[in-house]
Amino acid sequence: MSQKVRFKISRFNPEKDKKSYFKEYELAVQPWESVLESLISLRNNVDASLSFRQSCKAGICGSCAIRINGRAKLACKTSVHDEISKFGEIKIEPLGNLPVLKDLVVDMETFYDEMKDTNPWIEAKKNSGKLIEEHRISPKDADKIEKSSECIWCAACFSDCPSRESNKKYLGPAAYVLSHRYIFDVRDGKKKERLKKLVDKQIWACAHCERSTENCPMDIEPQEIISKLREESIKEGLIHNDGARHARTFEKSVKKYGGLSEAWLPVGTFGFIRVIKELPMAIKLFFKGKLPPFFMKKIKNHEEISQLERNVNRNNL
Ligand code: SF4
Incomplete structure (x- = not known):
């Protein structure tokens, strides 16, 4: 049976508004609906001017990440029923730490640039001066990078990161996760250089708040990955910081x-x-x-x- 639910949604149109404001809507929602389904229903039936991103609806593309009742989550993986049981209403805002383009749509450019700045490709080891052309990876070695390979670049960790908010030189959890994927790949030959870059990019500024681990829809545990990278940097002799x-x-x-x-x-x-x-x-x-x-x-x-x-x-x- 459907239930009436109150949605408070952050609105901002750069052509008309000086700053964002909340607009309230009431919508009949089915108990099994996700927040994304409710947003689509709102846009299609109530207010066609509402802007948000979405694509796969299956927790894979990461494009529907928004703040729901104060925490960054994928709208497609968040149940309206669960949010109502906890908060009594649904408050929706765009991701944090990124500029808002319109309503719930943020400019992801900074986030993508910092992800790309980690050199997210294998820089192969050299063998007696020659490049290794084929290097198979054992299941045990693949396990070491399995989690960090699953990042979908949704920025839910980046959005709520207080270290990033106070220090723009700190890359944010996702870029460290992406670096981990290459640093612990046995085929890569740039481990120390990559770790050195992370130390220069403030990896020690993480405040251990665990927000990234709570937010990550892929259960990657970025906080634990950051700790592992710091430990590895010490093992590699990067101790003068x-x-x-x-x-x-x-x-x-x-x-x-x-x-x-x-x-x-x-x-x-x-x-x-x-x-x-x-x-x-x-x-x-x-x-x-x-x-x-x-x-x-x-x-x-x-x-x-x-x-x-x-x-x-x-x-x-
Ligand atoms: S680490 Fe998790 S929360 Fe952060 S971008 Fe990747 S998938 Fe999203």
Whole structure:
């Protein structure tokens, strides 16, 4: 049986509007409908001026990605019924972190440019100066890149990424996912160069918010992929940067004390000279009683933490 549902849709026509606004619609919706089916019905029967993108209707092309009740999702894979049960209405906005062209249509140019900037093709290994012309890949090696090969370039991760919002040099999760697909491809010969480029392109600026992993319609887990790439960059010797120094200082502190020495973390990350410049801030923190202690004792059961750390490293977890 159909149900009346309230849709609040962001509208913007660059020829008439200075800024976007929400327009409300009420529509009779069948319980099995997707948000995309409702949008098509709205456009066909209620308001022909509504603009949005769509193509395959099957979660493959990625073109119908929009923000639904505050989160970027594929409209074709989102059930109206589920959204109504959680939020009572359906609020629809265009993807974030990209300029809006009209209503729910964004300009994807920046996103595509940054994806292309990762050199998304295999740069084959050379064998005694000769290019390897044929290189079969084992199922085990193919498994390593299976997930990251499934990206459909929908930009649902990019849209809600707070690191990208505050730092335009940070590429955004999808470009790191795409890089992973080539970095871990055994046929590629540019692993270190690719990792170096990612370090230069701010991969250590990821804030671990997990939004990309929650949003990804392909269950790729971009957040975990970013962590794996950072780890690989350290293994490849790319350690002279703030991110790697931060991670290594953190690790040393846990090994030594069983916990994090917050006072030494900035020193290990930025070095004494850069930290000295922040002395006025440290003095303020001291007088407010917020400066963490410089000398830390080993925690009780420190050996258990050390054992855990050894297990993680031995099993490469
Ligand atoms: S990583 Fe997932 S959310 Fe991001 S573009 Fe690829 S498919 Fe979309």
